[in-house]
Amino acid sequence: MTLINTVSVPESTSDERAARLTEAGAAWGDRIAAKPASAQLTYRVGGAGEGSVATRITAGKHEFVVDEPAALAGDDVAASPVEFALGALISCQVVVYRLYAQALGIRVDEIDISAEGDLDVRRLFGIDESVRAGFSEVRLAVRLSGPESAEKYEELKAAVDAHCPVLDLFANPTPVVVSLSNQ
Known part of the structure; x- marks a missing residue:
């Protein structure tokens, strides 16, 4: 079984990218100025073993598999x-x-x-x-x-x-x- 990442990343123009970056920077600046504690983020990711040594990772709404090559006891189904x-x-x-x-x-x-x-x-x-x-x-x-x-x-x-x-x-x-x- 081969798992391939088939996510399509939307194209964006440099103007669209600039607008998103400016908007995000301004929003975070305002948020942190109003409440400094909002700058502190905690990321939560979970994983469960599968196959020989592979792991299915869940990060928010995203899921991906991590494995090892056969030489390191893996099934080589993912990076x-x-x-x-x-x-x-x-x-x-x-x-x-x-x-x-x-x-x-x-x-x-x-x-x-x-x-x-x-x-x-x-x-x-x-x-x-x-x-x-x-x-x-x-x-x-x-x-x-x-x-x-x-x-x-x-x-x-x-x-x-x-x-x-x-x-x-x-x-x-x-x-x-x-x-x-x-x-």
């Missing part, structure tokens, strides 16, 4: 957890590039981002506890097109690097609390 993590980083970067390009008045016609992450599986399989379980390095290649100078795009990159939530997750330690229950 792996670390591929989804890299995808989350890329997609957050796109959002923040769009948001800050609009805020800074920097025109970006196209955004194309690729990510690579190096992972040593010896820790995963209990072979060597001295290596890190997660990525030892992640590399992003961001390609922007548009009429702006290289300096303007560097200004934009600096703003994105300072404000991207998922980049922050990768770049900084995040406290994680794990609770276990036995039913």
Whole structure:
């Protein structure tokens, strides 16, 4: 069984995108100014095991499957957890590039981002506890097109690097609390 993401993303013009970004930024600014606590969001996502090692994830009204390739005991019906993590980083970067390009008045016609992450599986399989379980390095290649100078795009990159939530997750330690229950 192969699960393919067949979601169609609606096309939008740069004017429509600019209007949505401006409207969202203004609405959040007003909301936070009126009630600072509204800036605090909690995301809830659930998952249940399926197949060999796959997981069906439910995030609000959305559902998707995460799996592993056969070499890592999976059925290879979907991208792996670390591929989804890299995808989350890329997609957050796109959002923040769009948001800050609009805020800074920097025109970006196209955004194309690729990510690579190096992972040593010896820790995963209990072979060597001295290596890190997660990525030892992640590399992003961001390609922007548009009429702006290289300096303007560097200004934009600096703003994105300072404000991207998922980049922050990768770049900084995040406290994680794990609770276990036995039913």
